[in-house]
Amino acid sequence: MRKKTVRYAFRASLPVMAGYLVLGMGFGVLLQGQGYGWWWAAAMSLLIYAGSMQYLAVDLLAGGAGLITAALMTLVVNFRHLFYGVTMLEPYRGMGKAKPYVIFALTDETFSLVCQPDLPQGVDRKEYYFWLSLMNQSYWILGSVAGTLLGSALGEYTRGIEFSMTALFVVIFLGQWEGTRDHRPALIGLGVSVLFLLLLGPDGFLIPSMGGITLALLALKRFPVRKEGE
Amino acid sequence: MMPISPAQSWAIILVVAATTAAIRFLPFWVFHSSTPRVILYLGKVLPGAVMAMLVVYCLKDLDPLAADHGLPQILGVAMVALLHKWKHNTLLSIAGGTVFYMMLIQTLFAG
Structure with a gap:
């Protein structure tokens, strides 16, 4: 067996x-x-x-x-x-x-x-x-x-070869995008991190981004996706 | 040459390892009966948002004003996306995009 x-x-x-x-x-x-x-x-x-x-x-x-x-x-x-x-x-x-x-x-x-x-x-x-x-x-x-x-x-x-990390995340991101209907979390992730990158520069934007994304997602929880026929 | 000392390296590795293990074990320790709804919610929406953040993180040093205008990275990402749309084969997209990028910076954009 x-x-x-x-x-x-x-x-x-x-x-x-x-x-x-x-x-x-x-x-x-x-x-x-x-x-x-x-x-x-x-x-x-x-x-x-x-x-x-x-x-x-x-x-x-x-x-x-x-x-x-x-x-x-x-x-x-x-x-x-x-x-x-x-x-x-x-x-x-x-x-x-x-x-x-x-x-x-x-x-x-x-x-x-x-x-x-x-x-x-x-x-x-x-x-x-x-x-x-x-x-x-x-x-x-x-x-x-x-x-x-x-x-x-x-x-x-x-x-x-370090580009393989970028490629890996781009592929996972695209796969997740195609697999979900609600794209707001992905757009929040993109928007918040680009915003902090522009504000704080490449060395200091990551931790604020993680905090900002979490807060924005928690705020989003109040606005659930409307269930309706498409 | 390692960028930091072995002791510092171990510290980072062990912190990453312990945090990963804690996340994996947590449900089995504390969520026996029911999982808080906010955790379930974050588990659903965080991955998409975090992956977007990681793409930005990878491209954080992209500089449109640099000599190459960040073109190798932009073209590399485009290649990954094209391959993904074409075959939906994760390994092909990663390998193809990476080799394409490596060829760009070792030949066309060398120096």
């Missing part, structure tokens, strides 16, 4: 494997570009294990960011994970010893696979959750370590 479960989890994880190896490599190349060796990439992918945030963490390291900035940035960037946890409260009940790990490893991609598993006969649901989470993180660690090695091999040719 375990063998069947592991094999099934592996097959389910294949699309994530492709994504995590490539995105992990992008992160590794970036980190290496700042002078960090492969063990730093391994440690970050092992301890943080959050894609977008690790790209941003390279920036935080490069700029020697303050710890409060680092914490606030992580809070707003990863806030959506709260939502995943709320969804998985029931399914992860009774996970036993593996529970802390599957909660820790609940990334966007893993969530997309565990939130509605359609498991065949003979596949153990809890084992499936555990193995899938573990495999996905292995791909991520592997990719990021490979990225640091690739980065040091390519040297000068990696100039401009």
Whole structure:
């Protein structure tokens, strides 16, 4: 039974494997570009294990960011994970010893696979959750370590690779835009951060933006989307 | 050369790691029965707003008055958007846009 479960989890994880190896490599190349060796990439992918945030963490390291900035940035960037946890409260009940790990490893991609598993006969649901989470993180660690090695091999040719972070966020932004009808939150995010960027400049606009966005969104809560036929 | 000391690096990494883990564990610690509505609401609307902010953050150093007028970044973002519209393949859009940008700054806009 375990063998069947592991094999099934592996097959389910294949699309994530492709994504995590490539995105992990992008992160590794970036980190290496700042002078960090492969063990730093391994440690970050092992301890943080959050894609977008690790790209941003390279920036935080490069700029020697303050710890409060680092914490606030992580809070707003990863806030959506709260939502995943709320969804998985029931399914992860009774996970036993593996529970802390599957909660820790609940990334966007893993969530997309565990939130509605359609498991065949003979596949153990809890084992499936555990193995899938573990495999996905292995791909991520592997990719990021490979990225640091690739980065040091390519040297000068990696100039401009930092744009992969911009590209990543643009793609996620477009995907979210297309996936929602209410574009006001996205426009608030755009408007508030551009405003603070123009007012305060590139070095000081981030924290005020995070505060401003949160306040604006809370104000927006009073104006729910009207439910009507389109 | 690392930009900051190993100790400072560890501090940042551990803060990011602890904050991420806290967010992931929080629902399992405190929201056993019901989740505050304001949290659910923020969980729904924050991602879109934050992603917009992160795009702005990535382009924060774009300077229209610089020698290249910020063209490599603008063209790179356009390429990412075009690829996304065309295939809706995340990896293709990221890889294609990044390689395009790298080619721009290593050749046309070099120096």
